[in-house]
Amino acid sequence: MDRKPVVAGQFYPGTQQEWEPKVREYMKPQPESSTVPAKLVMLPHAGHMFSGHVAGATLSRTELAPTVVLMGPNHTGLGKPGAVWPEGTWQIPGAHLDVDTALARAIIDSDPELVADYEAHRAEHSLEVLLPFLWAKNPRTKIVPICISITSRDTLQRIARNIFQIIQSWKTQVSLVVSSDMSHFLSEDEAKSQDNLALQAILDLDPENLLDVVIRHQISMCGILPMYIGLHAALALGAQKAELVKYATSGDIIGDKSQVVGYAGVIVS
Numbered sequence: 001m002d003r004k005p006v007v008a009g010q011f012y013p014g015t016q017q018e019w020e021p022k023v024r025e026y027m028k029p030q031p032e033s034s035t036v037p038a039k040l041v042m043l044p045h046a047g048h049m050f051s052g053h054v055a056g057a058t059l060s061r062t063e064l065a066p067t068v069v070l071m072g073p074n075h076t077g078l079g080k081p082g083a084v085w086p087e088g089t090w091q092i093p094g095a096h097l098d099v100d101t102a103l104a105r106a107i108i109d110s111d112p113e114l115v116a117d118y119e120a121h122r123a124e125h126s127l128e129v130l131l132p133f134l135w136a137k138n139p140r141t142k143i144v145p146i147c148i149s150i151t152s153r154d155t156l157q158r159i160a161r162n163i164f165q166i167i168q169s170w171k172t173q174v175s176l177v178v179s180s181d182m183s184h185f186l187s188e189d190e191a192k193s194q195d196n197l198a199l200q201a202i203l204d205l206d207p208e209n210l211l212d213v214v215i216r217h218q219i220s221m222c223g224i225l226p227m228y229i230g231l232h233a234a235l236a237l238g239a240q241k242a243e244l245v246k247y248a249t250s251g252d253i254i255g256d257k258s259q260v261v262g263y264a265g266v267i268v269s
Contacts, residue, residue, distance in 0.1 A: 001118060002088040002096075003145075007125045012048040012132060016094025022048060023132045026056025036243065036269045040234035041175040042202070042227060043133070044263035045057070045072065045126040049263040050250050051181070056135050058245040058265025067100050067142045068134065069107070069163065071226035072126035072179035074149035079120025082201060084108050085145040092131045097182040097233065100142035103170065107144060110162035111178040113155055117137040120147040126179040134177070148226045153211065156225060160232035172223035180223020182262030188251045194219045195247070195262045201240045202266055207231040234268045242268045 013019040016115065026048070035143045042061050044051035074081070088103045089096040108114050121127070127145050134141050149157055167174045183191040198219050201210035207228050221227075231239075245267060249260040 002025060003090045005092050006123055006264050007095050007128055011125055011129050013120055014133045019048070019093065019132050020136065023052065023056065023136045026052045027060045027133065027136055029060045033061055034120065035061055035063045035197040036267050038267050039237050039239045039269055040178065040230045040268035041058050042178045042180055042266040043130055043183050044265065045129040046181055046250070046263060048129070048259060050253050050261070051105070051248070052165065054246045054248050054263045054265045055130065058267065059133050060246055061187070062129065062189070062267055063155040064137060064141070065175040066069050066140065067103060067172055068129050068143045068177050069146065069174060070130070070177050070179070071146045071148055071230060072118055072124070073222045073226060074124060075126065075145045075222065076121065077122050079147065080115050080117040082111070082115060083117035083120030084114050085118065085121050090131055090143060090145065092128070092135065095135050095139065097131055097135055097141055097143050099221045100144055103166070103174065107146070107163060110166055111159050113150055113159065114146070121145060130177065130179055138180055148227070148229065150225060157232060159166045160229045161199045161236065163225060163229065164233040164236035167233070176233060176253055178223055178227045180221060180227055182221050184220040184222070184261050185259045188249050188257040188260045191249055191260050192264045195264065197245070199244055200266055202231065203244060205231065205235060205239060205242055205268070210229040231268065239268045242266055
């Protein structure tokens with residue numbers, strides 16, 4: 001089954017003639033900046049006008065594998081808590097990315113909590129918003145979209161181990177991409193203070209502290225669950241360094257600093 005775009009014209013422009021030049025401008029490499037082979041990348045998923053410059057700057061620094069396990073949160077509450085889209089294509093206006101069916105099936109078979117499920121993805125924006133960037137990076141990129149709302153720490157750890165084992169033994173290289181925004185609807189000073197706590201745990205490559213800090217300080221980082229999985233899996237794959245490429249807030253765009261959303265782009269290598 002193919003997934004049709006549901007937030008085109010809202011979170012990003014509704015035609016390829018509009019979104020592609022903007023995305024490529026966001027992804028324009030900076031002078032003298034080197035690229036990094038990524039085991040894991042965290043990208044924000046707000047409207048492109050708000051967070052596209054963060055996602056683009058981060059991906060411009062990133063060497064991605066030709067296949068991406070694309071994990072994000074479940075904002076809608078629909079579908080299964082570990083929902084894998086198993087087949088077909090994910091479409092955006094004028095373009096699409098193919099699902100890696102074999103890898104999706106291997107991931108589904110690896111854990112009882114990961115199941116083929118379309119419903120969790122139908123109205124979810126967090127993965128779709130990143131597709132124009134992944135397509136612009138490499139239009140032949142294959143994806144395995146996974147929507148995560150599982151809250152058991154033990155289950156998340158087990159899923160991370162299983163995903164690691166599959167990626168480690170897979171016939172082609174695979175990168176992990178996690179979709180997450182940071183703090184929501186705080187003053188800019190509060191958001192930056194909260195987000196610094198979570199980002200420091202990521203930069204320390206410490207998924208347990210990341211989850212603890214987010215819970216303890218009630219940080220509204222919507223992609224904490226997939227990022228917890230991703231960081232554990234990246235560590236098992238040998239990750240040794242995390243780099244914050246860019247941080248921004250919605251206040252940088254609209255000028256209102258009283259209630260902002262934070263956006264961060266991180267490369268784990």
